Amino acid sequence: MDISSAVFLLIGSFLCVSGGVGILRFPDFYTRMHAVGVTETLATAMILIGLMLQNPDGLVLLKLIIILLMTLFISPTASHALASAALQNNLMPELDKQENNEKESSSNP
């Protein structure tokens, strides 16, 4: 029991840190959001499962399951809301900008 809990915690922390590195190093808002949105939910799930395997009693287990379910609902929704709000307010992804620049520069010889 202890070893499996430690394994889950390890995987969870690794995913968490990689998401954090991603938010610092990626070039554009949408790529950063991709890094955070994916790793955040999975890392939370792994760490919570690791905590659940540490043999707590009934009520604590129930609360951990509640936090897990809530995070599974809330995190993707928040990422979706953030991305759609950014797109609605005309924040363009960088790839589009580069393509537009290339098209403009190639159409004006």
Place this chain on the structure above:
Amino acid sequence: MAFLVAVAIAIVRMKDLFAVIMLSGIYGLLSASFFVAMDAVDVAFTEASVGAGISTLLMLVAITMTGRTENPSRHKPLLALAVVTVTGSLLIYGTLDMPYFGLAQDPVHLHVAPRYINDSMQEVGVPNIVTSVLASYRAFDTFGEVVVIFTAGMGVLALLSVVRHPKDIAEIDSINKSMHEEHLILRIVAKMLIPFILLFALYVQFHGDYGPGGGFQAGVIFAAAIILYAMLFGMSTARRVINQSFIQMFAAIGVLLYGSVGVISLLNGKNFLDYSALSVDPVAGQHLGILLIELGVGFTVTAVMVIIFFNFAGRRKDQQNKEKNEP
């Protein structure tokens, strides 16, 4: 600790109020983490829900009315800086005389605290000592806090109250329906989450005896759920669900409930807010008294937060309509 100072400096220096609000949300979170690290669970609970949650939402609604950037300051406030520095250093000099934090011989730990810690279980019968101190030993102070919150709500009502015309309501409805179709996923998820949040608020309210919680936190969570509903589904639908007069009555009922518990104790011959007068067995009386006053606190806090939010947002909507009608 360094984070708090850094975030505070960033808050003061930035001119964009929106970013300031988000930084103050982080500030509230850092404080809550501090309290958790110091093993103060109830305070962390209240700080997390109030400082990081409701404050952010209410301040956001406030800055929709004042504009997004701060006016540039016209003069260098050197005199104010000097006064603050002198007062601050005098205060710090005063604290050097105080006993060290956490020593066992401090006067704080010798007189009042042992009585609470040792006798709370027999006299009040509630495992959470913070609740027993807040609601039973110091119930009068808590009464003052509830009245302060109620007065703040009344102040907002007196200054910002908006009269709704019926034709405005129909017009706003059509605008809202077209504008909010884009929030489809959010609406569905919110519909699933809001009942759970309300249920959790009730759990926190009644579980305050045994774990962290109590009336203040439960009221804030309840109000946050209602504010979420109002944001996602439009103000007019929210006003139809939660009537303005109903919520005002709710606030008053909270304070009256609290006061009447005290008055009943008076009528039974004991002191104001002495719960042992409420039933034959004094410990059961304490339980009943704590239950009732926490309920009163929860009612008032919920109602006042919702009143403040609805009034700010309704006022902004009126301003927007006026701006639209006179281009």
Place this chain on the structure above:
Amino acid sequence: MLIAATIAILVVMIMAILRAVWGPTLYDRILAVNLFGTKTVLLISLLGFVMGRPEFLDIAIVYALINFISVIGVLHYSDAHIFKGGDQQKKTMKKNS
């Protein structure tokens, strides 16, 4: 192992604060605050287990909800046309279906 996980989460929180202070656009900052909030939930749960006080899980649940509501609130009010004297010329693009 719990302590190592706690330190990892603290490191991620510092990274989130860096991005919140430094991020060029508004949405970077909102993203960083959202990340900070989720990591706080994990931090409180882990601290509860480390210090042997499982009552902290209540705070974690509250904080997850409050984080969600705050992010939705901030997004709702980030449309520039809601602000007084804000960018009146900024048209919001209709969603391309």
